[in-house]
Amino acid sequence: MEKYLICSDLDGTLLLKNQTISPKTLGLLQQLIEEGHHFAVSTGRMYNSATDFAKLVHPKADVIASNGGVVAVSGEIIQQEKMKQSALLETFLLCQDHDLPVFFFSTDTVYYTKNPPYYFTDEEDKGRVNATKLVAIKTKETFLEHANQFINGIVIEEEDFDKLAILRNELEKLSDVSILSSHANNIEILPKDMDKKYAVKNLAAHLDIKPENVISFGDGENDIGMLEVAGAGVAMENASELVKKSADFVTTANDADGIYYFLKKYLNR
Known part of the structure; x- marks a missing residue:
């Protein structure tokens, strides 16, 4: 089975306005993780907060925090960059x-x-x-x-x-x-030279995931790098035009189960 790495921003992407994850999206992500695929939250939030949301998805979910400054796999930090x-x-x-x-x-x-x-x-x-x-x-x-x-x-x-x-x-x-x-x-x-783009590349390499099997979701300027480096870079409908132009696909908005509908179609679920 070809394994995929799915990376998602939090605010405006994975999360609804009330800071929860829709049941449809949550259920599909949990199913994919149980099948052996990988999922990582990829956010500008600090590590503690990012980890809490990763755990809401699944105990095996990975973390890219601080806009790529921290990367953790199975609760173990494998990369941590600091500013000069x-x-x-x-x-x-x-x-x-x-x-x-x-x-x-x-x-x-x-x-x-x-x-x-x-x-x-x-x-x-x-x-x-x-x-x-x-x-x-x-x-x-x-x-x-x-x-x-x-x-x-x-x-x-x-x-x-x-x-x-x-x-x-x-x-x-x-x-x-x-x-x-x-x-x-x-x-x-x-x-310098450290953002979600580099973090996603490093995480995929660590997990032995082919670059073409990386799927990234985002809505903000700080997501553009990870959309461009993914095999499938997906902008949310609520993203800016700049972000949409940088993506391979545009899905429905975060409050309309955009991640769920894209993954269901793209992975033939």
Whole structure:
């Protein structure tokens, strides 16, 4: 039997708006895993949160977290990349100069420069992050004390998108970071040459899955790399036009069982 590796983003892709997985999609994924295929959540979320959602799918589900910074198979981390401290410091200072909040992540901790968004602490929504600890970073000295723990970061601005665009333009000039976005309100900050694309390639090689047997689902700019490297890159109907143009296929939206209907047809279920 030809084995497949199925990789899926979480928000806007695998998850519904209420942060659950539809029964149809969940049932099919569990069936495919039991048949010997592989499934991995592939998300910008930190490792703890990504692992929780992987376990909701199946105990054997794998994890790509922090936009590719962390890869785990059967609960064992096989790859973990961290940003260079010089690049981290430049990022931190630029965000301070532009008065924009930046959040850095380890596998289990969120480090924040201003007040965390409500979904970092709200009881009904904190599963989106599931951080063991929240640590305030208010000074350069405190930042440097913790910087060796940071895997990736994100800048979030809910209102002034022009301000965000100006900062992104400056961040893209830095030599040791990769800059992406998963939503109009954010800037994703990653180690240079490390994103979901490289993580999916590495995971497929580790599992001995042929590149043409990789299926990736996504809806955001930070998913484009893994869509392009997959044998079947699938954009959700709710994805941006940029993402759809980068995909081999477009399926129905995340809230219309897009993953379920694509896999059912593509794998002849």
